[in-house]
Amino acid sequence: MNKREIVLKAILQQGILPLFYHDDVAESVGLVKKLYKAGIRVFEFTNRGDKAAIVFKELLSVRDREMPGLYLGIGTIKNREEAALFADMGADFIVSPIINPSVAELVNEAGLLWIPGCMTPTEIYHAQEYEAALIKLFPANILGPGFMSAIRDLFKGQLFIPTGGVDIELSNLRSWFNSGVCAVGMGSKLIDPKNADGLEEKTVLALDLVKQARQK
Ligand SMILES: O=C(O)C(=O)C[C@H](O)[C@H](O)COP(=O)(O)O
DSSP: OOHHHHHHHHHHHHOEEEEEOOSOHHHHHHHHHHHHHTTOOEEEEEOOSTTHHHHHHHHHHHHHHHOTTOEEEEEOOOSHHHHHHHHHHTOSEEEOSSOOHHHHHHHHHTTOEEEOEEOSHHHHHHHHHTTOSEEEESSHHHHHHHHHHHHGGGGTTOEEEEBSSOOSOHHHHHHHHHHTOSOEEESTTTOOTTOOTTHHHHHHHHHHHHHHHHOO
16 A cells, blocks of 8 residues: 555544644644544644644654654645645645645655545546545535535545534534545544643544444
């Protein structure tokens, strides 16, 4: 299995892709360590502030020392320069809120998983043209599970991960998995970057609810 397939398999197994941005290195490391202790093995840091590169670099080195088996990806990647910066730094996968062909080309050349953001059938078609094995439905809180049910049969075999407003709530998770998605992206409903209290317990609960939501 190549790197792309290994990371994709890890996301499918975990069922959740936690994500956050924080501009403080120590706080970010503390949050990721709590997620890791709760069983998270794939995580997305978002490029949503001017400290993103500094923090991500440190997360990668702490991971190499202390969190074996953790795949670290970078999100909110909108152009080739950003993709190159983080791919060269050692990102395990690249997530975008959009489709930018020059990002797709670079990430595919690097042999990494590219997860583009789509909200229309046309965008999904274009993402497939750039070999997107996993497509992020974004903003998921606007689209809803109904969108996924409506387009599912048009794109048989395509894997989808809704992101944006996904809640740690069984009926919400069940409606997404019943609509045909393979995992969910979860940011602010799981992680409050300003308050790490209870994050480990909350993550264990979220992993368990996803397991329940996936059971037919
Ligand atoms: O930055 C990106 O690339 C995005 O795609 C946006 C974020 O992933 C979502 O905004 C997370 O939404 P919440 O789970 O509601 O916090």
